[in-house]
Amino acid sequence: MxxxxxxxxxxxxxxxxxxxxxxxxxxxxxxxxxxxxxxxxxxxxxxxxxxxxxxSLTSTKLGKTDFVWFANYKRILTDPLFWTSLKNTFVILLIQVPVMLFLALILATILNDKSIKFRGFFRTALFLPAVTSLIAYTILFKMLFSYTGLLNTTLMRINLISEPIEWMSNPITAKAVLIIAMIWRWTGYNMVFYLSGMQNISEDIYEAASIDGASKIKSFFMITLPLLKPMILFTTIMSTIGTLQLFDEPMNLSQGGVTAATIGPSNSLLTLSVYIYNLSFKYVPNFGYGATVAYVIVILIGILTLIQFRVGATDDEKEARKLKKQNRREKRRA
Amino acid sequence: MKGKISIPRIFIYLFLIVASFLSIFPFFWMTTGMTNSAVDIVRGKMTFGTMFFENIRILFSEYDMALVLFNSIKVTGLTVVLCLLICSMAAYGFVMYKSKITQRLYALTMLTMMIPFAALMIPLFQIIVQFKLLNSHFALIITGASSVFIIFFFRQSFVTYPFEIIQAARVDGAGEFRIFFKIFAPSMKSTFFAAAIYAFMTSWNSYMWPLIVLQTNDKRTTTLLISYLSSAYVPQYGVIMTAIVISTLPIIIIFFAFQKQFVQGMLGSLKA
Missing domain, CATH: 1.20.5 (Single alpha-helices involved in coiled-coils or other helix-helix interfaces)
Structure with a gap:
């Protein structure tokens, strides 16, 4: 057995x-x-x-590198060029990203409507800017907005202005040109993200809402927007990271390119990444201080991503976090 | 209700047409610009001219466009091939051979996805100098050969692969590498293609890293040449437009030939 x-x-x-x-x-x-x-x-x-x-904890002077702990981080606080580049980056971020994502959302909503004709054509046309290289589109826009550029000639021909406008010599308009160019390049790209997100929303939900008497605008706010939240969060984070690293565009939009003394009129296009490049490769190389500014970008990306995750969290996630906190508190008491 | 032409409808179409026009117009402008002289472009001439061959001649004889294009093709081609091989194998390793070590390494890899290039730039430059690779194309290829994003992209689509097929091949006596190259990879063609497009776009359009690494004119890539041309004191608009068209054309061709994979590759997902 x-x-x-x-x-x-x-x-x-x-x-x-x-x-x-x-x-x-x-x-x-x-x-x-x-x-x-x-x-x-x-x-x-x-x-x-x-x-x-x-x-970032070291400093090089006269060929000698010293360990200086956080002296570089202290130096940042009183460095006017750092604050200019930080301010410029944030002005671009706070105007460009919301406008672009809002436009992308509207275009995606329109093109998601099956009764619109030539949807394929419009979608392709709007996505097309995303195939250009960052250098190519920047230089096209630089030519378009130059003193003798197409925009000035056209505006003069239709008698809207009598004298050419110096778009690239004024700090405010120079920044506006950069923002417009970036919106042109990235709106269609983000629109495709939203379109792919919208395709996952069932048609039945909209039908049920319309039977209940909801208008199209209401169903956009009550159905599309909440269900698209993860996608909106994703595009916001990606665009934020991209904008904080902005380099190719300001570098090439400014008069004189890489060799220019200032990036844009009175450094209005100086971004954090351009500043790091200048610190490391254009001025007398100061790798330690350049690395410090680079780490500021890392920290900023970390903080902004965290904030966006918090704001963009779904109600369930918020609820879960609350419960976790409560549990921890009770544990501490016990 | 549907299909009827109403007033809001007209506004919607008007909005779409204006937006599409603004999107396409620069493409039209650079195509006509390619055939005009700088003076005509400044004057706002929007029709095709006769300067096309002259622009091409200047670009190829004075700025050695042939060499620049060759440089770009060489760097991009080698980067894409190496990147696909290395990253797909890594993703396969992460998905198919789960162990504590591989899972930890994967988590570590993903953690670096949000690190901006600026934070790597200075040490990378120093490494390249140490290895005596400054002003070489190899420096661009080797640093582009392993991309965290492409590993992630491959992993996302590899996890859905039926594991039974691999087990069956093992039982039949196929070696691990043969399974990967002969059975697995051929069945994942569309994933590889989408990843290839992403890798191609990244490498073809890169500007900051080549700007730092490449220092002589005989090494420069298309992006560096275009940037150089436009920073001239009196820019030759026609020549610049020609260079822009030449550098954008390969991407436009790939886009129209493989729209679906292109969008997938650009968005980094297979859901589009």
Missing amino acids: LAPLIFFDYLTQSIIDWGIIMERKLKKYGLIFIAVAMILLALFMFYPVLYSFYL
Whole structure:
């Protein structure tokens, strides 16, 4: 009676053994498959991130590098160029991102309506700017808005203005040109995100709402907007990160490009990334201070992303967070 | 109600037409600009001219556009091929061989997704100088070969792959690499294609890193040349427009030929 049982036991044990051996072998393969990518990332991503932080604690003077703790971070507080670049970046961020996302949302809502004709054509036309390189569109807009550019000639021809406007010589209009150009490049791109989000919303919900007597505008605010919240959050975060890193556009929009003394009239186009570039590669190289400004961007991205997650959280997530807090408080009491 | 022409409808169409016109107009402008002289472009001439061959001649003889294009194609081509190979293998490793180590490494990798390039720039530059790779195309290729975003992109679509197929192949005695290259990768063509488009766009359009690494004219890529041309004291608009069209054309062709994969690749998701 016992023999078959022993045999069965032996069999299962050997299958388990084989499984363990295989698993170990497979684990080894897992490491082999990710090895090249991990080595490259370690060298060109993990190490630079950490080393950059170390650099931000050092200062180079006359070829001698000293460890200065947080002196660079203190220096930032009184550096007028840093504050100019921070202000410029935030002005661009606070105007460009909301206007662009609002336009993208409206266009997506219109193009999601199946009764609109030529939807495919409009969608393609509006997405087309996203294929241009950042340099190409920046330079097209620079030519368009230059003193002798197409816009001035056209406005003069239709007698709207008698003299050309110096768009790129005035700090405010120069910034406006940059914002307009960025809206042109990215609106269609974000619109496609919203369209793909809207396709996941069932038609039935809208029908039920319209039977209940909801107008189109009301169903947009009560149905589309709440269900699209994750997508809106995602595009907001991506655009914020992109704008905080803005480099190609201001660099090429300014008169004289890379070699210019100021970026835009009275540095009105100086962004954080351009400032880091100037600190590291244009002025007398000061890598330590450049890395400090770079880490300010890292911190800003972290803070803004966190805020956006909080604001953009769904009601369920907010509820869950509240419960967690309560639990923690009760635990502490107990 | 539906289909009837009402007054709000007209406004909606008007809005769409104006928006589409504004989107397309710069493309039209640069195409006509390519065939005109700088003087004509400044005057606001919007029809096709006769300067096309002259612009091309200046671009190719005075600015060595052929070499610049070759540089861009070389850097982008090698980056895309290497990037697809390395990142797809990494994503496959993360998905198919789950262990504590791979999961931790994946979490660490994803953590760096939001790190801005500016924070890496200075150490990267120093590494490149250390390795004596300054002013070489290899510096651009090697740093672009492993992209956190593309690993993420591959992983997102690899997780839906039926694991049973891989198990069955193992039972049949196929080695792990053969399974990946002969069975798995061929069935994931559209994912690879979308990722290729993303990698291509990133590399072809990159500006900041080449600006830092490349220092002589014989190494520069199209973005650097266009930027250089436009910063001249008296910009040759016709020549600049020609260069812009030449550099944008490959992307436009890919866009119209493979619209669906293009949008997927650009958005970094397979849901579009």
